[in-house]
Amino acid sequence: MPKPYTLIAAEVSLYSGKARAYLRYKRVGFDELFASRKVLVEIVRPKTGLAMIPVLLTPSGEAVQDTTAIIDHVEAVHPARSVYPSTPLLRLASLLLELYGDEWLLLPAMHYRWHYKRQNLGLILSEFGKIIAPGLPAILHPLAGLPLAAYFGGNYGRALGINRHNRAAIERSYEAFLADFDAHLAEHPFLLGSRPSVGDFGFMGPLYAHLYRDPAPGQLMRRTAPRVADWVERMNAPTTSDDEPGRFAADDEPPRSLDPIFRRLFTEHWPVVADTLAAVDRWVRAHPDKARISRFVGEHSFTIDGATTTRWIQSFTQWMAQRPLDAYHALAPDDRARADRWLARVGGDQALRSQPRTRVERVHNRLVPIRAQSG
Ligand SMILES: N[C@@H](CCC(=O)N[C@@H](CS)C(=O)NCC(=O)O)C(=O)O
Incomplete structure (x- = not known):
C-alpha cells in the first residue's frame, strides 16, 4: 500500500539525510523516491520552481522544499513526538x-x-x-x-x-x-x-x-x-x-557538555550570521524594485580558527537565523534573564540582542523581503 508521504531524496545528498531521519523518527509513513534527473525535471522543478532536494510530497498534494519547512509542515499535522522542546531555553x-x-x-x-x-x-x-x-x-x-x-x-x-x-x-x-x-x-x-x-x-x-x-x-x-x-x-x-x-x-537547562559546541557556534558561525543580516538589509534597500532576494548578496571575509578568507553571503541564512532570534526575543523577562546567563557562559551574550532591520520570508520557495509599509 502506498504510504501517505513521499520524500524525494538521495543518499548522497546532505539535506536528504536530515529529512529522512526526521520522518523516520516521527513515524509518519513515507516512501522514498530516488531523486533522479527525470524526477527532478518532471516533479521537483514543476512543483517547487527549484532543482533542490529533498522535497516532501504530502497527502494533500503539496510539494514542500526545504528541510525546515518540511519539519514544520509535518509538526503541524502530527504534533506527537515533537522535535521542538516545549520549554523556552531548550x-x-x-x-x-x-x-x-x-x-x-x-x-x-x-x-x-x-x-x-x-x-x-x-x-x-x-x-x-x-x-x-x-x-x-x-x-x-x-x-x-x-x-x-x-x-x-x-x-x-x-x-x-x-x-x-x-x-x-x-x-x-x-x-x-x-x-x-x-x-x-x-x-x-x-x-x-x-x-x-x-x-x-x-x-x-x-x-x-x-x-x-x-x-x-x-x-x-x-x-x-x-x-x-x-x-x-x-x-x-x-x-x-x-x-x-x-x-x-x-x-x-541546556546540558553543560554542549558548552564547547555553543562556544564554537558563537565564535565562528555567529559573526557570519550577523554580517549576513546586515548584508541582506543593504541589498534589499539597494534593490527596492526587486520582489525576490538574490541567493547571494555579496562577499565577506570570515575567520575559522585563525584563518581568514572570503565567502559569498547566502541570503537564506537569514531565514534560518530568524528562528532562534525570534525565539530569544519572545522570551518572558525571567526566561530571558536565564537565557542571558546561559548565553554569557557560552560567549553568546551579545549575539542575539539585535533583530534584523529587514525581515525575510519564503513565498513559493523564494526568499522575499518583508518591506515596511509606506504611508
Ligand atoms: N536549506 C535547504 C537546502 C537544500 C539543498 O541545498 N539541497 C541540495 C542537495 S543536499 C541541492 O539540491 N542543491 C542544489 C543546488 O544548490 O543547486 C534544505 O534544508 O532543504
Missing part, C-alpha cells in the same frame, strides 16, 4: 543547533567530500551517475556522474569560502567539534537529552551523507569519535517499539 538551544548543523557543519562536510578525492570520488561519481542516468549499467555510472561532480566540486569552494588558506583550520575546527560532540554523547544520547530535537536533525544533514558515509571523513569519525558514528546510526534507526521517545533535559 527550544532556543535547539533552533541554534539546527542553524549550526544546516549552515556551518556544511563547511567540513563539503571540504572532506571534495578535498579527499582519492578516497571519496569512486562512491560520489557512481552516486551522481545514478542521479543522471539510473538506467545505465552500474559500471557506467561514474562517467555519467562527472558533470554533476564537476558542478558541485567546482563551486563549493568559492561559495562557502573553503580554500588552501583555511583547509587546515576547517579540519582543526571539525576535529575539535567531533571530540566535543563525542564527549557530550558519553552523557546524553542526543543533543538535548534522551530525545532528539530539531537540532539533532540539523546536525544529521552534514554528519550523515558526507561526514559519516563518504569514505575519508567516515573513517575519521569512526576512529576518533565513535559515539558520534553511533549517534548517526541511532538517528537513522529510531526505536519504533515504544511510544515514549525519551525526555529533553531537566529544568530547561
Whole structure:
C-alpha cells in the first residue's frame, strides 16, 4: 500500500539525510523516491520552481522544499513526538543547533567530500551517475556522474569560502567539534537529552551523507569519535517499539557538555550570521524594485580558527537565523534573564540582542523581503 508521504531524496545528498531521519523518527509513513534527473525535471522543478532536494510530497498534494519547512509542515499535522522542546531555553538551544548543523557543519562536510578525492570520488561519481542516468549499467555510472561532480566540486569552494588558506583550520575546527560532540554523547544520547530535537536533525544533514558515509571523513569519525558514528546510526534507526521517545533535559537547562559546541557556534558561525543580516538589509534597500532576494548578496571575509578568507553571503541564512532570534526575543523577562546567563557562559551574550532591520520570508520557495509599509 502506498504510504501517505513521499520524500524525494538521495543518499548522497546532505539535506536528504536530515529529512529522512526526521520522518523516520516521527513515524509518519513515507516512501522514498530516488531523486533522479527525470524526477527532478518532471516533479521537483514543476512543483517547487527549484532543482533542490529533498522535497516532501504530502497527502494533500503539496510539494514542500526545504528541510525546515518540511519539519514544520509535518509538526503541524502530527504534533506527537515533537522535535521542538516545549520549554523556552531548550527550544532556543535547539533552533541554534539546527542553524549550526544546516549552515556551518556544511563547511567540513563539503571540504572532506571534495578535498579527499582519492578516497571519496569512486562512491560520489557512481552516486551522481545514478542521479543522471539510473538506467545505465552500474559500471557506467561514474562517467555519467562527472558533470554533476564537476558542478558541485567546482563551486563549493568559492561559495562557502573553503580554500588552501583555511583547509587546515576547517579540519582543526571539525576535529575539535567531533571530540566535543563525542564527549557530550558519553552523557546524553542526543543533543538535548534522551530525545532528539530539531537540532539533532540539523546536525544529521552534514554528519550523515558526507561526514559519516563518504569514505575519508567516515573513517575519521569512526576512529576518533565513535559515539558520534553511533549517534548517526541511532538517528537513522529510531526505536519504533515504544511510544515514549525519551525526555529533553531537566529544568530547561541546556546540558553543560554542549558548552564547547555553543562556544564554537558563537565564535565562528555567529559573526557570519550577523554580517549576513546586515548584508541582506543593504541589498534589499539597494534593490527596492526587486520582489525576490538574490541567493547571494555579496562577499565577506570570515575567520575559522585563525584563518581568514572570503565567502559569498547566502541570503537564506537569514531565514534560518530568524528562528532562534525570534525565539530569544519572545522570551518572558525571567526566561530571558536565564537565557542571558546561559548565553554569557557560552560567549553568546551579545549575539542575539539585535533583530534584523529587514525581515525575510519564503513565498513559493523564494526568499522575499518583508518591506515596511509606506504611508
Ligand atoms: N536549506 C535547504 C537546502 C537544500 C539543498 O541545498 N539541497 C541540495 C542537495 S543536499 C541541492 O539540491 N542543491 C542544489 C543546488 O544548490 O543547486 C534544505 O534544508 O532543504
